[in-house]
Structures are given as C-alpha cells and as structure tokens.
Amino acid sequence: MGLFYAYAKNINDDWSYRYLIVFASRSVADEWWRAVNGSGTAYATSVNRVTPQFYTHNPGTAIIANTVNDPKVASAFLNKVFFTLLNDRDGRILSIIPEQEYTDPASGNLFYIRSKVDPRDFWYTSDNYSISVSRERRTRFRITLRSDVNPKGTIMIASDDIYISIPGLNDTAVGIASDGSLTTAASGTATIFKFGDFNGSFKGQAGSLVIKTANGEAWELV
Known part of the structure; x- marks a missing residue:
C-alpha cells in the first residue's frame, strides 16, 4: 500500500488555509482521523471528514495541520503524516492529487x-x-x-x-x-x-x- 493523499479546505472562505495532506498509507489516514475525531479537543469539532480524500476545518477553532503537534490529539502520527499549505486561491497553483479507488470501511455497511x-x-x-x-x-x-x-x-x-x-x-x-x-x-x-x-x-x-x-x-x- 503506497502513499495516500487528501485535501483540506477552510470552511470560512474559499482561498485561505487550504492544505495538501500526505499520509504514509490509507490505513494511516483512517487511524489519524479516528485519533482526531475521538480526541475530545477543539480539533474534533474543527475537522470534518467529507470523503476519504477531502476534509474541511475551521482555522478559527483549530488548524488541521497542528493535529500532529498536539499530544492530546494525534502526535503519534508526526512521522506518518505531513501537511503542505497550498497557495491562496489567486496564486494560480494547485497540486492535483491522484484519485485513489478505495472502499470506505464504515462500520455497519x-x-x-x-x-x-x-x-x-x-x-x-x-x-x-x-x-x-x-x-x-x-x-x-x-x-x-x-x-x-x-x-x-x-x-x-x-x-x-x-x-x-x-x-x-x-x-x-x-x-x-x-x-x-x-x-x-x-x-x-x-x-x-x-x-x-x-x-x-x-x-x-x-x-x-x-x-x-x-x-x-x-x-x-x-
């Protein structure tokens, strides 16, 4: 299983705090999300998983990129996940991630x-x-x-x-x-x-x- 990619978008506007996320694998992506979502911190309410390759976050509450630096959230993933802050919308540059076919392992399905x-x-x-x-x-x-x-x-x-x-x-x-x-x-x-x-x-x-x-x-x- 190779690298897995996702985008993260600011829920407050369409031009700032946009990230490209690189996970060591798809399994790491799911484990990171469980850690964030179950952390009981501001990140749990700030970060939302729309699809496996698309997240939103509210920088006014908690910035998604800082999840791996906070020991109460997902610091175990510091060396398995990294975030790249993308150019603001008018920068005219956007890294295009590959679409990756993967069944969402949702409980009960x-x-x-x-x-x-x-x-x-x-x-x-x-x-x-x-x-x-x-x-x-x-x-x-x-x-x-x-x-x-x-x-x-x-x-x-x-x-x-x-x-x-x-x-x-x-x-x-x-x-x-x-x-x-x-x-x-x-x-x-x-x-x-x-x-x-x-x-x-x-x-x-x-x-x-x-x-x-x-x-x-x-x-x-x-």
Whole structure:
C-alpha cells in the first residue's frame, strides 16, 4: 500500500488555509482521523471528514495541520503524516492529487470480500454454512464494530474488534469452526475478529474454505 493523499479546505472562505495532506498509507489516514475525531479537543469539532480524500476545518477553532503537534490529539502520527499549505486561491497553483479507488470501511455497511493477490477470488457462503472462496459467486457480508461506543458509520481501523455477519432479517454471525474454517453455523466457536485480520489472518483459494490462520493472505473490502 503506497502513499495516500487528501485535501483540506477552510470552511470560512474559499482561498485561505487550504492544505495538501500526505499520509504514509490509507490505513494511516483512517487511524489519524479516528485519533482526531475521538480526541475530545477543539480539533474534533474543527475537522470534518467529507470523503476519504477531502476534509474541511475551521482555522478559527483549530488548524488541521497542528493535529500532529498536539499530544492530546494525534502526535503519534508526526512521522506518518505531513501537511503542505497550498497557495491562496489567486496564486494560480494547485497540486492535483491522484484519485485513489478505495472502499470506505464504515462500520455497519455491506461489503464483498476480495483477495488482494487475485481479485477474481471472493468469499462466498453456501447452503452448508461454510465460507469458501469462489470465482463464480460472491456473498455480501456486514462488518460491524463490536463496541457500542462507536456509532454506525465509524471508520474501522486495524485494532478494532469487529463482527462479520451475513445480512438478513436477523444477521447471522460468522464464527470459527473446530478445524479453523469460517462458518455461519451455530457450531462456530468465535465471532469476534480484528479488522486487521483482513490483512494476513485469513487464508483461502478458489474452491477451498476460508481458514483463520496467522499465515494468511491480504483481503480487501469492495
């Protein structure tokens, strides 16, 4: 995963305090936002996430660029994020950031789960409750934060505890069977995962079951 870019705009006018933000990765961008939004400081009310690549801020309340300098906000990201103050509007120069395709990992939403190694491979749940990898079929899963503190729509990060479920009248939780495979059957022994598990803790290939393992592959939400 490479660099990730975003703009930040002053909510009070269209010409000043405009920033280009460079994050070390998309994951860092989400983690920085969670730190800012949950800081309980003036930055939490000043900074607003409009889209993954567009933020607004109110410099009269708190300047977005200072989030990484304040130990009460996001100082852990000082060496993972940097801000460049852009020329004011009449300067006629604007750095154009690349549009980056990425599904917003918002809690409570429905996602297909696709292999990063081979995008033809998707998770699929069949009538026997097992979850396998298929190139012909795919199932949408609901990914939800375990914590009741964070509301629906909260951006999930690697350290979060999550539930994976099959949407329906009553969502069916995904668990782990005795052989380590994922299942929607009542025999599943665990339903709590880490959001970071999608980055190397699930294993499977076309035609095989999805297994929870320490030596898995990377999967992405689409």
